Amino acid sequence: MTAQTILLVEDDPSLRLLTARAMQEHGYRVRSAATAPEMWIAMENEKVDLVVLDIMLPGTNGIDLCRQIRRESDVPIIFISARASEADRVLGLELGADDYLAKPFSSRELIARIRAVLRRGGAIDGREEDSRRNEARFEGWTVNFSRRELRSPTGAIIDLTGAEFDLLATFIGQPQRVIGRERLIELTRTRLGDSSDRSIDVLVSRLRRKLAAAGGNPPITTVRGVGYMFNAEVLRG
Amino acid sequence: MILKRTLGGVSLGLLGRIILILVAVMATEFVTNTYLFDRASQFALQEDEVERMAEHLVVAHRLFDQAAPQERTPLAEQIRTERFSVRWSPAGPPMAPSYELNTLRTQILESEPELVATGLALHVHGLPRGGPIEGSMTLTDGSRLSFSVSQGHGFWSLTYSRLIGLVAPTLVLLVLGGLLIRHTLRPLSVLMRETGRVGTDEHRPVPEAGPSEIRKLIHAFNAMQLRIHRLIALRTQALAAVGHDLRTPLARLKLRLETIPMEERARAAMERDVQEMDDLLRSLQVYLGGEGRTMPPERIDLAAMAMTLIDTARDEGKDAVYDGPETLEMIVRPVAVRRALANLIDNALHYGGNARLVLRRLEEGGQGPVAQIAIEDDGPGIAPDRIEEVLQPFVRLDSARGRNTRGMGLGLAIVADAVRAEGGTLELANKASATGEGGKGLRALIRLPIVEKDPARAERS
Numbered sequence: 001m002t003a004q005t006i007l008l009v010e011d012d013p014s015l016r017l018l019t020a021r022a023m024q025e026h027g028y029r030v031r032s033a034a035t036a037p038e039m040w041i042a043m044e045n046e047k048v049d050l051v052v053l054d055i056m057l058p059g060t061n062g063i064d065l066c067r068q069i070r071r072e073s074d075v076p077i078i079f080i081s082a083r084a085s086e087a088d089r090v091l092g093l094e095l096g097a098d099d100y101l102a103k104p105f106s107s108r109e110l111i112a113r114i115r116a117v118l119r120r121g122g123a124i125d126g127r128e129e130d131s132r133r134n135e136a137r138f139e140g141w142t143v144n145f146s147r148r149e150l151r152s153p154t155g156a157i158i159d160l161t162g163a164e165f166d167l168l169a170t171f172i173g174q175p176q177r178v179i180g181r182e183r184l185i186e187l188t189r190t191r192l193g194d195s196s197d198r199s200i201d202v203l204v205s206r207l208r209r210k211l212a213a214a215g216g217n218p219p220i221t222t223v224r225g226v227g228y229m230f231n232a233e234v235l236r237g
Numbered sequence: 238m239i240l241k242r243t244l245g246g247v248s249l250g251l252l253g254r255i256i257l258i259l260v261a262v263m264a265t266e267f268v269t270n271t272y273l274f275d276r277a278s279q280f281a282l283q284e285d286e287v288e289r290m291a292e293h294l295v296v297a298h299r300l301f302d303q304a305a306p307q308e309r310t311p312l313a314e315q316i317r318t319e320r321f322s323v324r325w326s327p328a329g330p331p332m333a334p335s336y337e338l339n340t341l342r343t344q345i346l347e348s349e350p351e352l353v354a355t356g357l358a359l360h361v362h363g364l365p366r367g368g369p370i371e372g373s374m375t376l377t378d379g380s381r382l383s384f385s386v387s388q389g390h391g392f393w394s395l396t397y398s399r400l401i402g403l404v405a406p407t408l409v410l411l412v413l414g415g416l417l418i419r420h421t422l423r424p425l426s427v428l429m430r431e432t433g434r435v436g437t438d439e440h441r442p443v444p445e446a447g448p449s450e451i452r453k454l455i456h457a458f459n460a461m462q463l464r465i466h467r468l469i470a471l472r473t474q475a476l477a478a479v480g481h482d483l484r485t486p487l488a489r490l491k492l493r494l495e496t497i498p499m500e501e502r503a504r505a506a507m508e509r510d511v512q513e514m515d516d517l518l519r520s521l522q523v524y525l526g527g528e529g530r531t532m533p534p535e536r537i538d539l540a541a542m543a544m545t546l547i548d549t550a551r552d553e554g555k556d557a558v559y560d561g562p563e564t565l566e567m568i569v570r571p572v573a574v575r576r577a578l579a580n581l582i583d584n585a586l587h588y589g590g591n592a593r594l595v596l597r598r599l600e601e602g603g604q605g606p607v608a609q610i611a612i613e614d615d616g617p618g619i620a621p622d623r624i625e626e627v628l629q630p631f632v633r634l635d636s637a638r639g640r641n642t643r644g645m646g647l648g649l650a651i652v653a654d655a656v657r658a659e660g661g662t663l664e665l666a667n668k669a670s671a672t673g674e675g676g677k678g679l680r681a682l683i684r685l686p687i688v689e690k691d692p693a694r695a696e697r698s
Contacts, residue, residue: 012485018492082484083522087532087572104488104515107495156536156566159545159575161552206548210541213564 004049004118005029009039009065010080011054019052022107023114036065043073050118052110054080055092063095070096076117080105093146136172138232139219141211143172152214163187164207171220171230180227204228252415252422259414263407271403287341290370290386291349293321298355298374301325301382309380323384341370424451428458440466473525480522487514517645523576524630524647524654532570534688539608540565542575543594546582555586561596565608568688573655580648581612581681589614589678598687606687615678618667627665628653652681661685 006028010016013034020030031048033039042048051069055062066077079092079100089100098117101110136143140153148165150158160168166187170179184200204220211218219232297316301323304312309325316323342359346352355374369387376382424447431443442459445452491511494504540562550557578594585592595611619627626632630650649665656663664682 012489015485015489015492018489018496021496022492082481083526087526090532090572103484104491104511106491152538152566154536154566156538157571158538159542161545161549163552164545164548206544209563210538210544213538213541 003027003029005031005046006050006052006114007031007033007039007042007048009033009036009051009053011035019107019110022110023052025107026111026114028114039065043069043075048075050114051075051077052080052114053077053097055088063091066092066095066097076120078113078117090147098146135236137235138172138175139216143168145169150210154214158210158213160207160210163203164210167203167207171228172234175230175232175234178223178226178229182227184227251425252419255418255422256411256415259411259418263411267403267407284344287344288348290321291345291352293386294345294355294357294374294384295349295351297323297382297384298352298376302377306378306380320387321384323382325380325382327380421448422451423447424455428455431462432458435462435465476521477525480518480525483514483518487511487518520645520647520651524645524651532572534568534570536566536568537571537574538564538566539569539574539610539685540596542571543578543596543610546575546578547592547594550582550586550592556591557582557586558591558593559596560593562598565596565598565687566689567608567685568690569659569685570655573658574685577652577655577683578610578612580652581683584648584681585612585614585616585679589616591615599684604686608683608685608687610683610685611680612683613668613678613680618677618679619665621667624665624667628663652683656683656685659685 006023008016008020008023008030010019010032011034016032016034020032023030031042031046033042039051039053043051053062053066053069055066062079062081066079069075069077076098077096079089079097080103081088081092081100082103092100098120099113101113135145142151143149144151148160148162150160150165150168152158167184170184170187181200184204187200204222208218208220211220219230221229221231223229300312300316301309306327313323313325342357345357345359352374355376357372357374359370359372369385371383371385373381373383424444428443428451431441434441440463442462443455445455445459447455491508494507494511541564543561544559547557547559582592582594591614593611593613595613597609597611599607599609601607627646628649631646633646653663662684666680666682668678668680
């Protein structure tokens with residue numbers, strides 16, 4: 001497997017150097033650009049697997065730049081912003097960015113985001129539908145994965161904790177199939193740092209509660225001694 | 238009506254005072270006028286009456302003088318009219334003349350000098366104006382002729398209609414004056430209203446109108462308003478620039494920390510420092526940027542939001558409890574409201590050691606349903622006299638709350654802003670004062686109007 005190429009667009013020279021070094025240490029090929037024109041040249045010269053874009057570049061508004069890139073290609077984009085505002089994050093994601101990272105970030109956070117985005121992006125190679133910003137629907141509920149948002153049949157945003165959302169995503173990924181406790185416990189361990197049996201039960205019961213609030217039965221059934229099953233039809237896209 | 242309402246509304250404001258002045262002027266004018274007019278017309282009336290009375294007296298004097306004494310009593314009957322009556326008596330002491338009526342006597346004598354010789358004496362019976370004027374004359378044979386002249390009713394009845402005639406224009410003038418003054422003062426009341434919003438909103442100059450003094454005042458006010466808005470904008474810009482520009486060096490610092498070989502404990506401490514700076518900048522940016530306030534309102538489940546925040550705290554091992562319904566849908570700006578609740582829960586956990594969120598849907602008469610969110614802790618609370626203060630930005634009560642405070646003291650200001658944007662209210666109180674017993678801890682009470690229909694939401698703030 002050849003190293004994947006990341007194009008880093010960052011106007012601050014020191015930060016560019018530090019960020020590039022952090023990515024190189026994790027095995028990525030890094031091309032750097034200080035300005036938007038440099039970025040376009042770099043993108044013409046070789047195939048880029050991911051763009052890491054500081055949206056406060058001089059000359060061009062990063063948001064506009066993101067829109068332009070999206071018009072040209074489907075390359076995954078990670079925004080880096082000095083404005084840690086929720087409005088910016090949502091706007092960036094709406095415009096087609098795949099993830100968002102606020103300054104200051106650690107190299108661990110950056111690499112984790114890069115890996116996640118590349119994994120999602122890599123998975124769709126060969127499929128015609130872009131599922132990086134996918135949505136899933138079941139029984140009137142809508143799940144938006146890039147915004148990590150669940151909407152009830154009435155259209156209301158139902159907040160979920162990170163662990164609850166991951167659990168729901170796991171269920172939706174394997175509908176109508178029994179999912180073993182062990183797998184779910186693994187999930188809670190990474191999220192909560194607590195791998196007791198009880199915590200997965202708590203998590204499932206919270207999710208059930210939220211899915212039942214709109215009326216009707218939550219589509220999660222317990223399979224005694226084995227695990228849980230999500231018994232609703234899931235529509236993708 | 239308009240006048241009355243204005244008087245009621247402004248009470249003793251400028252308009253009230255001016256109208257009072259107007260009333261005083263009008264009243265003075267009215268009294269003076271009435272008095273003068275009264276005197277003049279009284280005089281005129283008397284002139285008229287005096288002549289008739291003098292005539293009567295002359296005629297009566299002549300008739301009685303020529304008549305034989307035995308004819309005089311029947312004669313008195315014959316010449317009696319409704320207003321004039323005479324009585325003859327053979328002799329008697331002359332009546333004491335009343336000095337009050339000296340003027341009248343002089344007038345009568347001037348009118349009919351013939352009467353001078355009769356020893357005319359006049360006096361008044363009863364009320365000076367209403368009662369009959371009585372008097373006596375001496376006939377040439379020394380006998381006495383007494384007479385009584387009743388005054389006409391004309392004077393008083395005339396006065397009533399005259400009074401109305403006098404009062405009506407005064408009242409019209411008063412109303413007209415009031416309306417004109419109100420109109421003149423309107424720019425001032427606009428100015429007053431606008432003064433209350435300086436610095437809270439966009440710069441909005443007050444139109445320069447009204448009399449020149451008020452124009453000048455409005456002009457000066459507009460200039461001042463502009464200066465204040467510039468100052469606020471400048472302050473916001475400066476703070477935003479600080480928040481923004483510090484992030485790049487902070488990002489460099491954070492990445493450098495990872496690459497420099499150093500003792501693990503020192504690295505962890507420095508990373509905490511960077512994290513703290515990050516938190517400070519974040520709260521500054523959230524406060525200045527009004528996080529999520531620019532985003533459109535959306536339908537959310539407030540119960541799910543509250544449960545999620547509480548559960549997140551529980552997952553971190555904190556003592557947090559949720560008490561409320563499973564679902565409560567309403568339309569709000571999600572990010573701002575979530576941030577507000579999170580800040581209050583964080584505060585409760587940080588200063589009180591625990592957090593209890595009680596959510597209730599209240600049906601309050603008239604104003605529609607309300608979502609009431611109480612976030613309580615069992616900590617030391619806040620000194621009652623400082624509760625107002627903590628809602629102000631950049632205020633921290635380190636000493637009052639015992640422990641070291643994080644952040645810039647913007648948490649509650651952010652909450653207050655978010656709640657205000659939703660048309661809600663925020664109250665802070667110590668539980669002791671709320672329940673009347675010795676309980677401790679702080680309770681933050683948010684009330685948000687429950688908006689269920691999307692269109693109504695569109696333009697609320």
